[in-house]
Amino acid sequence: AQSVSQHNHHVILSEAASLELGCNYSYGGTVNLFWYVQYPGQHLQLLLKYFSGDPLVKGIKGFEAEFIKSKFSFNLRKPSVQWSDTAEYFCAVKGNQAGTALIFGKGTTLSVSS
Amino acid sequence: EAGVAQSPRYKIIEKRQSVAFWCNPISGHATLYWYQQILGQGPKLLIQFQNNGVVDDSQLPKDRFSAERLKGVDSTLKIQPAKLEDSAVYLCASSSGQITYEQYFGPGTRLTVT
Numbered sequence: 001a002q003s004v005s006q007h008n009h010h011v012i013l014s015e016a017a018s019l020e021l022g023c024n025y026s027y028g029g030t031v032n033l034f035w036y037v038q039y040p041g042q043h044l045q046l047l048l049k050y051f052s053g054d055p056l057v058k059g060i061k062g063f064e065a066e067f068i069k070s071k072f073s074f075n076l077r078k079p080s081v082q083w084s085d086t087a088e089y090f091c092a093v094k095g096n097q098a099g100t101a102l103i104f105g106k107g108t109t110l111s112v113s114s
Numbered sequence: 115e116a117g118v119a120q121s122p123r124y125k126i127i128e129k130r131q132s133v134a135f136w137c138n139p140i141s142g143h144a145t146l147y148w149y150q151q152i153l154g155q156g157p158k159l160l161i162q163f164q165n166n167g168v169v170d171d172s173q174l175p176k177d178r179f180s181a182e183r184l185k186g187v188d189s190t191l192k193i194q195p196a197k198l199e200d201s202a203v204y205l206c207a208s209s210s211g212q213i214t215y216e217q218y219f220g221p222g223t224r225l226t227v228t
Contacts, residue, residue, distance in 0.1 A: 044219040104156025
């Protein structure tokens with residue numbers, strides 16, 4: 001079955017600490033991969049995406065993610081978090097064909113203390 | 115550019131009552147999605163429209179849920195009759211296309227069934 005697994009439910013960091021959020025997926029075929037973020041009181045918005053090419057993708061606000069096909073992983077990283085990064089982060093996967101659904105993980109809540 | 119609009123933002127109903135949600139996508143976006151997000155989980159696709167045709171409704175509980183997108187613009191999602199387990203946030207999203215296009219999410223409607 002197609003699924004996305006996010007390893008951490010809640011991560012607590014101090015400002016300037018490094019961040020890595022794990023994401024593994026189970027999906028047959030070519031995939032597109034996404035990280036979405038939901039800041040408190042705001043809409044879900046796209047942080048970054050991978051469709052093809054360089055497996056290291058850079059997104060907004062200094063975030064990056066690396067697609068490792070052999071490990072079915074798409075981990076999110078940021079070298080130095082800020083208090084404003086406090087949010088819920090969702091990993092999602094989609095097949096590379098029209099009509100395939102975007103499948104989300106359960107999300108990881110990141111709390112950054114100043 | 116105006117975002118995806120949804121109404122109402124909050125709704126409280128009793129079980130066995132009916133409820134309807136409205137979504138207005140970003141202008142020009144041909145693809146529209148309805149998601150259900152239960153507390154502690156990621157969004158789950160209920161139905162996807164391409165213009166006014168249904169692309170995927172495999173996870174829509176058709177005995178009680180219905181959705182339409184007349185004229186390929188606005189969409190409504192209806193639940194009749196509601197059950198306690200329908201309590202969730204209902205998200206609408208839209209995109210320019212189906213494969214490599216970003217989905218833009220609305221603020222959601224938080225439904226509580228008592």
